[in-house]
Amino acid sequence: MEIGESSESPEGKKKSKSKTPRKPKDSVLKQKSPAEFFADNKNIAGFDNPGKCLYTTVRELVENALDSAESISKLPIVEITIEEIVRSKFNSMIGLAEHERVDEELYDDFESAKAREKRLAKEARIQEIQAKNANLGKKVKEPVASKAMRGRGETSYYRVTCKDNGKGMPHDDIPNMFGRVLSGTKYGLKQTRGKFGLGAKMALIWSKMSTGLPIEITSSMKGQNYTSFCRLDIDIHRNIPHIHVHEKQDKKERWHGAEIQIVIEGNWTTYRSKILHYMRQMAVITPYAEFLFRFLSDAPDKNVTVKFARRTDIMPPVPLETKYHPSAVDLLLIKRLIAETSKQNLLQFLQHEFVNISKSHAERLIGEMGPDFSHKMLVKSLTSQQIVRIHQLFRQAKFDDPSGDCLSPAGEYNLRLGIIKELHPDMVATYSGSAQVFEGHPFLVEAGVSVGGKDVKQGVNIFRFANRIPLLFEQGADVVTRTALKRINWNSYKINQVQDKIGVFVSIVSTKIPFKGTGKEYIGDDISEIAAAVKTSIQQCCTQLKSKILKRIQAREQQERKRNLSKYIPNVTGAIYDVLKEMSHLHASKRKRYANEDAEVLNKVSNHIITRETLGEKLAQHVEQVDYEMALEYATQSGVNEEPRENIYIQTLEGESKFVDFQSPVFVFRLFQ
Numbered sequence: 001m002e003i004g005e006s007s008e009s010p011e012g013k014k015k016s017k018s019k020t021p022r023k024p025k026d027s028v029l030k031q032k033s034p035a036e037f038f039a040d041n042k043n044i045a046g047f048d049n050p051g052k053c054l055y056t057t058v059r060e061l062v063e064n065a066l067d068s069a070e071s072i073s074k075l076p077i078v079e080i081t082i083e084e085i086v087r088s089k090f091n092s093m094i095g096l097a098e099h100e101r102v103d104e105e106l107y108d109d110f111e112s113a114k115a116r117e118k119r120l121a122k123e124a125r126i127q128e129i130q131a132k133n134a135n136l137g138k139k140v141k142e143p144v145a146s147k148a149m150r151g152r153g154e155t156s157y158y159r160v161t162c163k164d165n166g167k168g169m170p171h172d173d174i175p176n177m178f179g180r181v182l183s184g185t186k187y188g189l190k191q192t193r194g195k196f197g198l199g200a201k202m203a204l205i206w207s208k209m210s211t212g213l214p215i216e217i218t219s220s221m222k223g224q225n226y227t228s229f230c231r232l233d234i235d236i237h238r239n240i241p242h243i244h245v246h247e248k249q250d251k252k253e254r255w256h257g258a259e260i261q262i263v264i265e266g267n268w269t270t271y272r273s274k275i276l277h278y279m280r281q282m283a284v285i286t287p288y289a290e291f292l293f294r295f296l297s298d299a300p301d302k303n304v305t306v307k308f309a310r311r312t313d314i315m316p317p318v319p320l321e322t323k324y325h326p327s328a329v330d331l332l333l334i335k336r337l338i339a340e341t342s343k344q345n346l347l348q349f350l351q352h353e354f355v356n357i358s359k360s361h362a363e364r365l366i367g368e369m370g371p372d373f374s375h376k377m378l379v380k381s382l383t384s385q386q387i388v389r390i391h392q393l394f395r396q397a398k399f400d401d402p403s404g405d406c407l408s409p410a411g412e413y414n415l416r417l418g419i420i421k422e423l424h425p426d427m428v429a430t431y432s433g434s435a436q437v438f439e440g441h442p443f444l445v446e447a448g449v450s451v452g453g454k455d456v457k458q459g460v461n462i463f464r465f466a467n468r469i470p471l472l473f474e475q476g477a478d479v480v481t482r483t484a485l486k487r488i489n490w491n492s493y494k495i496n497q498v499q500d501k502i503g504v505f506v507s508i509v510s511t512k513i514p515f516k517g518t519g520k521e522y523i524g525d526d527i528s529e530i531a532a533a534v535k536t537s538i539q540q541c542c543t544q545l546k547s548k549i550l551k552r553i554q555a556r557e558q559q560e561r562k563r564n565l566s567k568y569i570p571n572v573t574g575a576i577y578d579v580l581k582e583m584s585h586l587h588a589s590k591r592k593r594y595a596n597e598d599a600e601v602l603n604k605v606s607n608h609i610i611t612r613e614t615l616g617e618k619l620a621q622h623v624e625q626v627d628y629e630m631a632l633e634y635a636t637q638s639g640v641n642e643e644p645r646e647n648i649y650i651q652t653l654e655g656e657s658k659f660v661d662f663q664s665p666v667f668v669f670r671l672f673q
């Protein structure tokens with residue numbers, strides 16, 4: 001009997017008393033490999049359910065492809081294909097004979113005849129209500145799929161292929177890159193999309209969990225006269241690659257890059273829009289890349305082909321590898337840097353392994369460390385206590401902030417291009433902040449805010465990017481969402497947070513993006529430096545927008561005034577003319593005499609020189625003139641003239657005239673010889 005079980009029963013209790021107590025099964029010490037850990041907790045890496053797994057797999061492969069092409073300054077071309085494999089096709093692919101269902105009631109999607117009848121009646125009722133609502137112009141809700149509709153065949157199998165024109169991979173490194181969790185080439189201090197050395201392996205773990213099929217990698221590097229091919233899966237317990245094939249093949253085309261292929265379970269129906277949304281936003285923030293996205297299935301009407309063409313040839317500068325900032329290191333890291341350094345003495349070590357420590361600064365720091373330290377002492381001979389002293393000094397001393405030179409922001413131009421493409425707004429403003437620092441890591445925030453546009457929902461629509469990755473999940477907890485919704489006083493910028501269609505785009509780049517979790521879904525709101533920079537960037541955009549909005553409001557008010565005045569012209573003309581006509585009769589019949597100018601006007605009325613029409617025209621002219629003068633006054637006050645500009649050509653100063661005049665509605669500028 002199991003000890004764990006025995007303790008449940010009184011009998012067991014008795015027995016356990018008479019024997020040496022054994023540990024309950026739960027507390028037996030075990031170890032887990034990183035691969036096992038992530039297989040057990042795949043949700044923390046963004047692999048929550050089959051649909052999300054499909055989304056995250058696409059994402060991981062696309063981001064690796066972009067990192068790879070950009071690392072060699074190549075304009076990226078990325079082809080992603082998702083091929084649906086229905087269950088029967090999948091079974092024949094793996095050599096599993098098709099089984100007809102024998103006992104229907106065993107299945108989750110089983111529906112008795114009675115239940116079916118009830119469901120159909122309910123669906124018919126819903127359809128009827130919806131048709132009525134549609135006729136009344138009311139909003140029609142999407143029907144919720146019933147269990148029977150959802151059931152069979154919803155999750156399916158997908159072959160995901162991603163091909164790029166990047167750097168490719170060294171032949172011998174491929175197995176570890178794809179078959180050993182927590183191995184990668186992006187751990188250094190550099191702005192990259194990838195960071196954890198996990199994404200591709202998670203896709204493989206999911207494929208192992210859901211289809212049992214290996215991953216296939218084809219790669220070729222520049223200058224290699226062969227193509228590497230590797231088919232492998234992962235030994236989860238030992239966290240090592242399990243290689244099926246690893247060979248060099250003849251190179252058939254002049255291509256460098258990688259092509260990754262994996263077969264996983266997924267759910268296209270529920271994640272279709274997320275995947276397409278992701279691709280679209282990736283195209284927005286990466287306008288210098290070309291993406292070809294295809295979804296292929298046996299049902300041609302489900303197929304999708306979208307090409308996101310390259311819109312600019314200018315790539316942001318390649319991010320540079322940088323060194324640690326002294327304020328960003330901990331004891332462990334200092335020890336690692338000491339173990340890895342090629343520098344001999346402490347002075348060289350401080351000067352060369354960190355940013356913002358010059359030689360003279362290093363000398364002063366060593367002086368401050370105490371009598372046990374000297375410039376020439378061997379860095380590898382430092383004791384643990386001495387390392388603690390260095391660490392303490394790094395914590396207390398003042399260092400210049402790291403510069404943002406190693407970062408590669410998307411750029412205001414790209415952001416603006418993206419916003420215009422995505423939202424077609426009425427107005428847009430962008431802002432790019434200067435580099436700032438958190439925990440010794442430089443970061444930079446760029447923002448764009450737009451108002452209006454087609455197909456934009458009312459309220460605040462948020463678009464988030466981190467190291468040029470679009471973030472689509474966990475929006476509520478993100479620093480950008482919280483800042484935009486809670487810390488911006490939209491009213492003070494003449495923007496209505498509820499009724500206006502507002503677009504907020506924020507892109508953050510850093511050598512370390514403080515994602516919450518390895519799924520890279522959101523940046524928390526707890527880093528005050530980042531939160532403050534996000535707020536400032538959005539506010540800067542809003543300030544730009546405010547002046548545009550005010551101008552529009554004034555222009556609209558002016559037009560309104562003009563329209564109001566013009567509206568009354570016929571009535572006013574009629575009334576004045578009737579009075580004048582009455583007066584002219586009195587004047588003509590000499591019942592009442594008018595003199596001078598009055599008599600002149602009344603004579604003109606009698607002689608039809610002043611008529612209802614001429615009066616109307618004069619009034620209209622006057623309104624026009626007042627409007628023009630007010631516009632001029634406004635333009636002079638605001639100092640901005642948005643009238644279409646005209647080219648002015650300067651005449652040669654020959655002959656009689658010794659000057660030339662530039663005429664404008666508000667000034668004349670005379671240029672003398």
Ligand SMILES: Nc1ncnc2c1ncn2[C@@H]1O[C@H](COP(=O)(O)OP(=O)(O)OP(=O)(O)O)[C@@H](O)[C@H]1O
Pocket residue numbers: 060064065068164166167168169177178183184185186193194195196197198199200201257258259
């Ligand atoms: N398409 C590719 N081209 C070149 N190298 C690649 C490609 N895909 C993956 N790699 C290499 O494999 C390594 C592991 O990739 P993986 O997706 O597991 O992690 P990562 O990209 O480093 O980090 P993250 O888990 O944050 O995405 C990468 O660091 C990279 O060196």
